[in-house]
Amino acid sequence: MFPSNHALDESFDRPTLEKGDLLKASGQVLEVVFDEPRGLLRGEVMGSARNPYVQTIQLPRKPLPGRQVFDHYTGFCSCPVGYNCKHVAAVLFEFLEEIRYTGRAPEATPSSATGNT
Numbered sequence: 001m002f003p004s005n006h007a008l009d010e011s012f013d014r015p016t017l018e019k020g021d022l023l024k025a026s027g028q029v030l031e032v033v034f035d036e037p038r039g040l041l042r043g044e045v046m047g048s049a050r051n052p053y054v055q056t057i058q059l060p061r062k063p064l065p066g067r068q069v070f071d072h073y074t075g076f077c078s079c080p081v082g083y084n085c086k087h088v089a090a091v092l093f094e095f096l097e098e099i100r101y102t103g104r105a106p107e108a109t110p111s112s113a114t115g116n117t
Contacts, residue, residue: 011073012089020089023047029094041075043091053079053087 008017023029023045030052031044041057057075075088 007072008089008092011075011084016084016086017089019086020093023086023090024093024097029090032091032094032098034095041091041095043087043094045077045087045090047079047087049079053077055088055091057088057091 012020028046029043030046031042033042034040035042039059041055041059043055043057044052045055047053055075055077057073059073073084073088073092075084075092076082077085077087079085079087
């Protein structure tokens with residue numbers, strides 16, 4: 001079951017969250033990188049196309065006080081839906097799980113921070 005929080009509920013409808021959870025659970029999330037200085041989360045998710053879809057998600061600059069939960073997600077994807085789709089949700093689930101288990105966000109590498117992946 002996917003994590004529920006205010007930001008997810010405000011940003012996505014339930015069917016999109018459920019589909020994103022299935023993508024994550026089936027291992028379709030190929031990459032998640034957090035560029036903290038820019039507040040950007042970048043991801044790659046395998047979908048129905050030959051090549052993975054690419055996501056760019058703008059996170060608020062600061063999490064809610066005392067928590068590592070952000071208040072709203074704005075995500076763009078190279079899939080036909082384009083905005084806050086199931087691929088964006090899958091990347092967010094992977095990101096939130098990484099924070100929950102390690103206490104740290106995935107870090108950007110020099111090539112991914114500049115978008116040269």
